[in-house]
Amino acid sequence: xxxxxxxxxxxxxHVTADLQTVILGLAEVSVTISxxxxxxxxxxxxxxxxxxxxxxxxxxxxxxxxNDLIKDALAKLPAVRGVASEEETDVLPCHTDGRYLxxxxxxxxxxxxxxxxxVGTIFSVLPHTGSAPVCEQDFLQxxxxxxxxxxxxxxxxxxxxxxxxxxxxxxxxxxxxxxYLLTDxxxxxxxxxxxxxxxxxxxxxxxxxxxxxxxxxxAGKDGPRSKDFNMRWVAAMVAxxxxxxxxxxxFTYPWDSRKPEQAGKLRLMYEANxxxxxxxxxxxxxxxPEGKILDIQPEHIHQRVPVILGAANEVKTCxxxxx
Ligand code: AFP
Numbered sequence: 584x585x586x587x588x589x590x591x592x593x594x595x596x597h598v599t600a601d602l603q604t605v606i607l608g609l610a611e612v613s614v615t616i617s618x619x620x621x622x623x624x625x626x627x628x629x630x631x632x633x634x635x636x637x638x639x640x641x642x643x644x645x646x647x648x649x650n651d652l653i654k655d656a657l658a659k660l661p662a663v664r665g666v667a668s669e670e671e672t673d674v675l676p677c678h679t680d681g682r683y684l685x686x687x688x689x690x691x692x693x694x695x696x697x698x699x700x701x702v703g704t705i706f707s708v709l710p711h712t713g714s715a716p717v718c719e720q721d722f723l724q725x726x727x728x729x730x731x732x733x734x735x736x737x738x739x740x741x742x743x744x745x746x747x748x749x750x751x752x753x754x755x756x757x758x759x760x761x762x763y764l765l766t767d768x769x770x771x772x773x774x775x776x777x778x779x780x781x782x783x784x785x786x787x788x789x790x791x792x793x794x795x796x797x798x799x800x801x802a803g804k805d806g807p808r809s810k811d812f813n814m815r816w817v818a819a820m821v822a823x824x825x826x827x828x829x830x831x832x833x834f835t836y837p838w839d840s841r842k843p844e845q846a847g848k849l850r851l852m853y854e855a856n857x858x859x860x861x862x863x864x865x866x867x868x869x870x871x872p873e874g875k876i877l878d879i880q881p882e883h884i885h886q887r888v889p890v891i892l893g894a895a896n897e898v899k900t901c902x903x904x905x906x
Pocket of ligand 1: 820
């Protein structure tokens with residue numbers, strides 16, 4: 584069976600030449616990252632880097648390697664005006680004529696690296712509308728402005744999942760030719776859910792609304808929902824959202840009373856917005872208890888946000904528990 588390659592797909596779907604170079608640049612560097620991940624301990628690249636990132640989290644060696652690889656790859660592309668990374672304190676200027684800004688989480692779920700479990704690279708492409716030189720303010724656009732968003736999941740197979748605002752498409756890396764080939768062009772999230780995804784160990788720190796919602800899910804057939812739910816948690820948003828794009832369900836990382844000023848763990852510009860764009864493009868919903876995430880006007884590039892996403896009806900039910 585003949586499958587479209589990623590470049591063929593982008594050309595067929597009239598993605599602008601500039602945007603194609605950005606997506607293809609990210610795809611190319613993801614192959615290098617996947618090869619580094621596959622070598623693992625043999626290359627001496629597992630374990631801590633011995634530094635903290637701007638988020639106050641301990642960096643893994645592979646966080647630093649992936650960050651440097653993506654930064655360098657994007658800096659070479661004339662279409663890229665500037666980049667912002669979860670691992671960098673400040674935005675980095677690139678080409679003065681570039682039309683796009685790129686934000687990325689180089690290795691989401693990096694606590695999984697040392698246990699040989701799933702991780703991913705998440706990216707978001709925004710139009711550049713400001714003037715030179717590029718500054719943080721230029722990046723502070725609602726997620727709805729994204730020209731493209733996607734992720735690469737480094738799992739048993741390497742997959743690139745992409746939206747340019749016209750649905751969601753999945754590509755699988757052919758490891759013989761290092762080419763991404765189209766494997767699913769009709770990604771769609773069913774409106775009802777049978778599965779939920781949350782870090783249950785934080786239960787006592789959630790809002791009353793979230794505690795009550797989750798306890799009703801757990802009560803299953805015997806509770807007010809009159810239905811049994813299954814639970815999954817990979818501890819890498821990229822893998823949990825991939826499961827939702829493949830077989831449905833609800834994912835949430837809620838507000839947590841331990842750090843009330845942080846409004847949640849997940850980052851708006853590197854995680855919630857790009858994954859939210861994909862989920863909405865697949866027919867799902869993406870909310871905080873207050874409103875749609877893609878409508879949030881960001882205040883700073885490292886802003887955090889509570890996230891409730893996935894099956895449209897289930898997300899609405901969860902939000903209603905907060906009223
Ligand atoms: P790391 O990349 O620092 O491992 O964090 C991953 C993440 O931001 C997100 O991908 C997961 O959903 C979430 O954190 C996992 O958080 P827990 O540590 O609470 O399981």
